[in-house]
Amino acid sequence: MQxxxxxxxxxxxxxxxxxxxxKCMVKVNGVTLIDRMLHQIEKKELSRIIIVVGYEGQKLIDYIGTLGIQTPIEFIENPVYDRTNNIYSLALAKEWLVQEDTLLFESDLIFEDAILDAILSDPRETLALVDKYESWMDGTCVKLGDDDSIEAFVPGKQFKFSEIRDYYKTVNIYKFSRHFSETHYVPFLDAYQSALGKNEYYEQVLRVITMLDEPEIKAKRLEGQRWYEIDDIQDLDIAESIFTPDEDERVRLLQGRYGGYWRYPKLLDFCYLVNPYFPPEKMKDELRANFDTLLTEYPSGMRVNSLLAAKNFSIHQENILVGNGAAELIKSLMSYLKGTVGFIRPTFDEYPNRYDRSNSVDFTPDNRDYSYTAEDLINYFNQHKVDNLIVVNPDNPSGNYIPKAGLLKLIEWSKKESICLVIDESFVDFADEPDNTIIDQSILSKNPHLFVMKSISKSYGVPGLRLGVLASGNAETIAKMKKDVAIWNINSFGEFYMQIEEKYKKDYAAALVKIRAERARFQTELGKIKGVRVVPSQANFVMVELNEDIHPKELLKRLLIKHNLLIKELTTKTNGRNYLRLAVRNTEDNDTLIRAMKAELEGTI
Structure with missing residues (x-):
């Protein structure tokens, strides 16, 4: 085979x-694509390698000569590479195609060795390697029959997003038997070029062949093996995070993305926080039905969006501000605070990171659960005076919860002490206590020193819309903050979501019932794993403590590399102690994590 x-x-x-x-001389993690591919092919002890060169062809030939490849290499030049497409490049190699069985590659691919193992070990002689279609993929797709027959080639011009569940993407690695090349591919290649010219793709020939009664070619479906096609700098960036040989570096690169994990479709994210049971399908259908309008129309300005938020939370328009996620509002609000600020540690770092550490006063609960009450805060900050106090409730990452009665006591105390109190209730809807929100007009009006933050993204399961609100009886500060943020800080999709949100309140309530039940089950199952101690939580995440001999960073790495699971380790937040934070996802996903943790931990302890 060649x-x-x-x-x-x-x-x-x-x-x-x-x-x-x-293109194949571009480096991924310091190694060129062609260097990596040639050494992978050489391990398979093929008879020869034929390379069709064109753009910067001599430079590529000279470079390959430095790589120490022992397999014989033949070069074919495409002198009109700038006026032809890959059908012509392959046609230049047709005399080689009919000499023996062939593995065909495009040079802009990066893949793991298991890809070659999969196609070579399959006894079928002629195969197109395919993978289930994902959103990052571009180019020719196919539809398959149950017997791996290729029922249709779908070029880009005929691609229909409504049918993506039926699509497989061609990996651009093929195995052609000599017989297939002689009787099918080369004759049809010649005919196709004669009819339609040289500026076409070689897959078009396969498309014609699959219409025959006996096309000979079948699909070989991948089963999780990694590959990537490098077309632009985004592809290059993602490929480096997937294929770095340094496991610690891979963890660092993935963590440093802070989201966008749909580009890694086999990755399950237990790091970032979600609501797996909302929004309902009907709401998503309503968003889809209005997609064209929302994409092409400008959103309303701040005044209208504040009106929508006021309607949804039943408070006055002058008492609420809408943000591009809570993060935008946190940044603005923290700039208005003066004097010392009290923080509870560990907490959501966006707050303390936005303030001068020399004017910060930290309270760290003295217990393994990092739990505390309103009375604990009052007692501590009576002794350690502050001008402002930030309380995240339930707290992140501990999941600690102060009941509403305790918060009202804290509000009353802070008012008496002339302390500006910020309560972040981004996770409060997940708590078991009913009717526990502080976004209440009567509470806000009586307490102008109080600011209440809420992340719509986290509570309502729409992080891609980037929505958050800040409510306060201090209308003057809210008005000033409205001038801080851009007039169009919310896009049309976010505005439309707020416009229709009230219709789905019953669905939201039902979703909260489901996630509370799943959280309880998840905590119970986590508690059964050796070496894991579960910290009680009232949020959509669970903090757990690991035994001393289990290092969180090592477990994170093993779960990511071996199981494609991303978790949050808390050694930095907890002064080196062995804690993790795990998002509550749906039952299927949570069970996947539990199985992986059992596999990694129960053999360790």
Whole structure:
């Protein structure tokens, strides 16, 4: 068996990275694509490697000569690479195709060795390697029959997003038997080129062949093996995080993205916090039905969006501000605080990170659960005077919860002490106590020293919309903050969500019942794992303490590398102690994490 690699293209979408180099000379984690691919192919002891070069062809030939590849290499030049497409490059190699069985590659791929193992170990002689379609994929797709027959090739012009559940993406690695090349591919390649010219794709020939009664070619479905196609700098960035050989570096790169994990479709994210049971499908259908309008129309300004938020939370318009996520509002609010600020540690770092540490006073509960009451806070800050106090309730990451009666006592005390009190109730809806919100007009009006923050993204399961609100009886400060943020800080999708949200309050209430039940079950199952102690939580996440001989960073790495699970380790937040924070997802996802933790921990202890 031989290999043919198509490497004539210019790689224009990689811009300056291919200004003087062909695309396959771009480096991923310090190694060029062609270097990696050739060494992977050489391990399979093929008879030869044929490479079709074009753009910067001599530079590529000279470079390959430095790589120490022992397998014989033949080069074919495509002199009109800038006026042809890959159908012509492959046609230049057709005399080689009919000499023996062939593995066909495009040179802009990066893949793990298991990819080659999968296609070579399959006894079927002619195969197209395919993977289930995901949103990051681009190019030719196929539809398959139950017997792996290719029922249809779907080029980009015929791609329908309504049918993506039925699509598989061609990986652009093929196995052609010599017989298939002689009787099917090369004759049809010649005919297709004669009819339609040289500026086409070689997959179009396969598309025609699959219409025959006996096309010979079947699909080989991947089962989780990793690969990526490098077309632009975004692809390059993602590929580096997937294929870095340094496991610690892979963890660092993934954590440093702070989201966007839909680009890693096999990754389950237990780090960032969600509501798995809301919004309901009907609400999503309503958003979809209005997509064209929302995409092409400007959103309303701050005044209208404040009106929508006021309607949804039953308070006055002058007492509420809408933000592009709670993070935007936190940044603005913290700039208005003067004097010393009290923080409870560990907590959501966006608050303390936005304030001068020399004017910060920390309260750290003296117990393993990091639990505290309103009385604990009052006692501590009576002795350690502050001008402002930040309380996240339930707290993040501990899940500690102060009941509403305790918060009202805290509000009364802070008013008496002339302390500006900020209560972040982004997770309060998940608590078992009913009717526990402090966003209440009567409470706000009586307490202008009180500011209440709420992340719509976290509570309502719409983090992609980036919505948060800040409510206060201090209308003057709210008015000033409205001038701080951009007049169009909320996009049309966020505005429309607020417009329709009231219709789905019953669905939201039902979703909260489900997530509370799942949280209780999740905590029980986590508690059964050896070496894990569960901290009681009233939020949509659970903090757990690990035995001393289990390091959280090591467990995080093992779960990510071996199981594609991302968790939050808390050693920095807890002065090096062995704590994790785990998001509550749906039952299926939570059970996946539990199985993985059992696999990693029960053999450790």
């Amino acid at each position: 290999a043919i690699i198509l490497a004539a293209g210019m790689g224009k979408r990689l811009k300056e990275l291919t200004q003087n180099n062909t």
